[in-house]
Amino acid sequence: MFLMFADWFVYQVLGLSVETKIGKALHFFVYDVIKILFLLFVIISVIAFLRTYVNNDKFKLYIERQPKIIAHLLAAIFGAITPFCSCSSIPLFIGFIEAQVPFGVAMSFLITSPMINEIAMLVLAGVLGIKITIIYIITGIVIGVLGGMIMEKMGFEKYLQDYLKSLGKHKNCCCSCKKEGKELTVKSRIYESLLYAKDLLKRIWVFVLLGVGVGAFLHGYVPQEFFIKYLGDTNILAVPVAVAAGIPLYADATTIIPIVQVLIDKGAAIGTALVFMMAVVGLSLPEMIILSKVMKKALIIRYIVFMFITFTLVGYFYNSINF
Numbered sequence: 001m002f003l004m005f006a007d008w009f010v011y012q013v014l015g016l017s018v019e020t021k022i023g024k025a026l027h028f029f030v031y032d033v034i035k036i037l038f039l040l041f042v043i044i045s046v047i048a049f050l051r052t053y054v055n056n057d058k059f060k061l062y063i064e065r066q067p068k069i070i071a072h073l074l075a076a077i078f079g080a081i082t083p084f085c086s087c088s089s090i091p092l093f094i095g096f097i098e099a100q101v102p103f104g105v106a107m108s109f110l111i112t113s114p115m116i117n118e119i120a121m122l123v124l125a126g127v128l129g130i131k132i133t134i135i136y137i138i139t140g141i142v143i144g145v146l147g148g149m150i151m152e153k154m155g156f157e158k159y160l161q162d163y164l165k166s167l168g169k170h171k172n173c174c175c176s177c178k179k180e181g182k183e184l185t186v187k188s189r190i191y192e193s194l195l196y197a198k199d200l201l202k203r204i205w206v207f208v209l210l211g212v213g214v215g216a217f218l219h220g221y222v223p224q225e226f227f228i229k230y231l232g233d234t235n236i237l238a239v240p241v242a243v244a245a246g247i248p249l250y251a252d253a254t255t256i257i258p259i260v261q262v263l264i265d266k267g268a269a270i271g272t273a274l275v276f277m278m279a280v281v282g283l284s285l286p287e288m289i290i291l292s293k294v295m296k297k298a299l300i301i302r303y304i305v306f307m308f309i310t311f312t313l314v315g316y317f318y319n320s321i322n323f
Contacts, residue, residue: 045193048196069145073108082113093109093110124257143314216258238268239272283308
């Protein structure tokens with residue numbers, strides 16, 4: 001349906017040729033924008049509805065009682081199944097800290113949350129396939145678990161901003177679907193979920209357009225030889241270059257997937273393209289600015305170094321796999 005509309009609009013209404021650069025770029029843009037926005041609205045609505053039955057406070061208390069490795073794993077999985085970007089996951093991270101959830105467990109959530117979410121992973125599966133998506137999810141959770149455990153072991157908690165130690169318990173309100181003292185009806189939950197999806201799309205649609213726009217430009221105008229030369233398997237420095245290139249950018253995983261698709265189609269190694277996405281969503285400069293509200297400079301520097309090294313190693317690991 002989406003492909004038929006893109007074909008009709010670009011090639012018949014606008015009269016562009018499939019052989020021209022602008023025709024290829026615009027077709028890619030129209031098709032991916034309507035497909036991604038539709039998927040986002042439907043899936044966010046469903047997830048928001050399901051989350052009305054989840055009590056975040058009870059979850060925090062539950063993971064606190066578990067053995068350390070299980071607590072880290074649960075926090076990372078929770079980060080993976082929540083549709084949060086960094087700006088949404090940081091308030092919940094603060095809530096974990098204020099509720100006296102162990103620092104490392106909270107970090108496992110913070111690392112995994114922007115890297116993986118169920119919406120982006122469904123889109124990724126549709127673009128690159130189930131196998132690559134599963135490997136990405138597993139490695140993302142492993143990074144979160146190991147990252148949280150290592151940072152706690154090395155005593156990085158002392159580099160949190162001082163105010164976090166004095167504030168009272170944070171009440172998470174990422175989802176407005178629960179009203180204190182009242183049990184919502186199914187109809188109300190559906191309404192609140194649709195409202196939440198609409199409000200979220202209003203905040204991110206521009207980033208979707210920007211992400212797809214970059215992907216469309218790369219698809220139509222940048223020659224394939226460029227990607228083969230700088231991001232292909234033959235360039236041993238392609239992985240760290242891709243990680244470094246992602247740092248100045250900011251987007252959520254869903255927004256960056258069209259760019260990843262084009263990078264791979266143009267000849268970039270799959271692992272190189274995937275860690276570029278990891279860097280954009282988990283290590284971007286705008287996210288570091290947001291994190292400065294809860295972390296001191298010493299922790300941010302350590303966080304960046306750890307994530308840069310981890311993403312680089314993961315990229316080389318991906319490239320060694322025969323996808």
